[in-house]
Amino acid sequence: MTGTFGDHLVTGAADAGSRTALVFEDRTWTYAELDLAVRRVIARLDKSGVRRGDRVVMQGAARPEALITLFAVTRMGAVLVPLHPQVTGGELGVVCEETAPAAVVADEGFPAGPGLRLTWQELHPEDAGPEAVPQDLPSGSDIAVIAFTSGTSGRPKGVALTHDNLRWSMAGGLARMPFGDNDTALISTPLAHVAVLGGLPQCVWARRGTVILAPRFEPGLFIDLVRDHRVTCAFAVPAMSALLARHPRFRGGDLDTLRWILSGGSPAQTATREQFRARGIGVVDSYGLTETAAGVTYSAPDDPAGSTGSPVPEAEVTVVDAAGTPAPVGVPGEIWVRGPSVAAEYRTAAGPVPVTDDEGWFRTGDRGRFDTAGRLEVVGRLKDTIITGGENVDPAEVENALADIPGVVEVAVSGAPDPVWGELVTAFLVTDSGTPTLDDLRAHLDGRLARHKWPRRLCVVPALPRGATGKLQRARLTTLLDD
Template sequence: MFNHGIGAWTSKRRLKQPDKLALVFGERTFTYRQFADAVDQIAEVLHVRDISRGDRVAYLGENSPEFLFTLFACTQIGAVFVPVNTRLAPPEITHVLTDSSARALIHDEEFAERAAPGIEAAGVAHVIPTAGETGETLPKLMTLSRGGRVAETMALEEPAAIIYTSGTTGRPKGAVLSHENLTYVSFNAVIDYGFSDADTGLLISPLFHVAALGMGALPLVLVGGTIVLEKGFDAGRALDLIGRHGITSLSGVPTTYQLLADHEKWSETDLSTLRRLTCGGSAVPTRILDAYEERGLAFSQGYGMTETSPGASYLPPQWTREKQGSVGLPHTFTNIRITNEDGQVVPRGTIGEIEIQGPNVFAGYHGLPDKTAESFRPGGWFRSGDMGYLDDDGFLFIADRLKDMIISGGENIYPAEIENLIADIDGVTGVAVIGVPDERWGEVPWAIVSLREGDALSSEELVTHLDGRIARYKIPRTTRVIDEFPRTASGKIRKADLRARFTGSVRPTREAGTQEPWKTETIRTPKRGRG
């Protein structure tokens, strides 16, 4: 028997392309031979510590080669990789370590203090820092490793990773992703986005988020491409790297692309090698599309979530304008349908819940059989909790999250529709529309926006922009301008935090007996660190 999981990929790459450049991280470079050798070394480090099939190995650290080496080492020996969000507070880290029953933790030195309570609470048997002056650090242990290959026979259906959801509501849940899930999401990316060994992808998003992992790193390793890995995102440095390494593939959220286009180096950077720009998180505003099309570039937009590993649909660049606002078609090995509350498929053009089926859809939530059962319809259809519709051509459009839908005077309001229009206002860098309790209408929409430095947005400008584009009851009653949005690790705005901050603090002003949303106000909150 052979390892049919993703743990076999690096040894296959070493066999096929030993001298091909696999990974660039600052001044550190690795061929596929060196990459696979490092994976083998960490596999032995874990093996001699009695880490074996089914054991959970947590990793708490920023983007680095060691992150990827550890992932492939775990899956090579049958252990389950548990990436931990570096932005979590100590109680949240404790939850991940205890909930996953982690037997080992590999961590960057700067997170030692934050991880300490969780290490004790979970009874983590082996704690290995990635660097340090003393003690058994990962590099030292790798040097002492014989480098002999330790491998298990793995089946595709066995678990490869537990990735915790962003936790926008309640405690994060551990989504169990199998080798099959991660293999097929990589197949989807290779087929639909056209990855090949000629690609050099710039990865600037955190690898502990499944989007960077499942739609970026894994497909590139699968086909033998080159990964240029960054610890974080800096627009100027990213533009430098595009020119220096001939980057062909880049992914991010709309804010990423706006920061690149707004940077002073934008006009002078050679972007001729770029052939794939993928964007998720929200629709790409028209002004950003315009800026990139002026440079001969177009976007592939997508939709997905942790539970779908993450890719569920994609919008090819040739449809970006004609189907603007859509998140595209189902991936090759993925199916999408829209259902009503009873689970019945609704006609095209009708808003309902988006359900997803395919080998990239996760097995369930770790230790939560009831939550898992609630999340699936018969036939393996995962209930996304997102509202949307399919148009006559089968393209998917997102309406909103079920929990974010606003009911005002008996009318359903989908914030995403309003947010997409506000995002097109020049100077807007972020937007969220939330429902705020209202004595007369039940709820009314508020717009929370962030602006480019030096820009301003009046209530009248917002209303003028929206009037005639959407029904008047959908136009936000109040506009608040804030310096920075609370976000998850994946870049999604934490609307629950915004609702907690603004709900009940100020009531929208309105004329008695009307629902005309013209009594709006713009209030700029002070920037942190200023008076």
């Protein structure tokens, strides 16, 4: 594959310039207008002293200026470092220490960082300004984005994604997602999410479709935008999908144009998936990580629950046992990934650190298994496996089995330390009516799961700990337990 990230926007401006590319609230950009906005930001960055190879930290708020800045920084050969809007001063300090940015682009309330600071207003003034087209374009092997992983503990790691990584990720999505003609996609997550950088919106733009950008996620607003813009596909993490399925308007006519949603971060739980299917909306589960520049597997809308589908073209995905030997079909092991969308290195202040082993495999730390049709099922993180009385329990399996208990809004499962059993399977529930008991949970699981997988402890909480992208922060669950 040749070219650089963002080429699809340039060609879109050339061959479909008058088509609508982006909508945000009451503003609309055609492909030609979006490309012009990118060129104008390139001119302002250049005038401010940003040069090829410089790192530019950007607050990844859900706003059009951030998308335009993404394309401008990468097109001029600089490196974008997108951060979630809720980043703290301490977290920003770590990022700046690791990347030594030449500039920080953010709103007025964003924590201060070193180097040049540009506000959205300064980089995107209302009056038209000069435009620029870089003469020295980056190569495919140049770093386009340093995306910091949203881990639940420890120091965050900056994944160096090249132009080639992002373009191969987009190619994989185009090959597997069920796009139609003239799609309109809704994006309502922070723009620092890797599924935005290398996933659904990039694919829609490559097909000359329209992206609707929501300023935030709220179920009612999501439904309004689908209705008002006749949205055909959308990206949602499982927590968002679950909230949508419980909204009073979910079964009304306002979602009639929505054909499918892409679920990322973890597979949609069975109960939520079935609610969408009954509503006539397909759920495409994907498996991918920051290190793989978004999805490396995508399910078909009619695949069985739990499946994240088969690998995209050019990607190799294997499941191995503790010795690194391929595991038999149906047997869980660690998921390894190899292919052109996989990053080569983490960028740190001390220098690059390899992402892959000597044979190019990225050892994900995730547990999964293949079914007889070659579809991947993700069953959890290796480090999240609960060992109770010498038996292994995958939290995701228990969560999925508990998700359809009446009155339960959200569920998470973790291991609580115990001097006798090692760990106790512990369920954390968010409810909207009533308070289930342990006996209720066990009655619900009777015949569904082996008894050693049943929760021995229950904690009803007002909310589950989640990161900026909606990912469950499992390591924080045990802090919710009463003494």
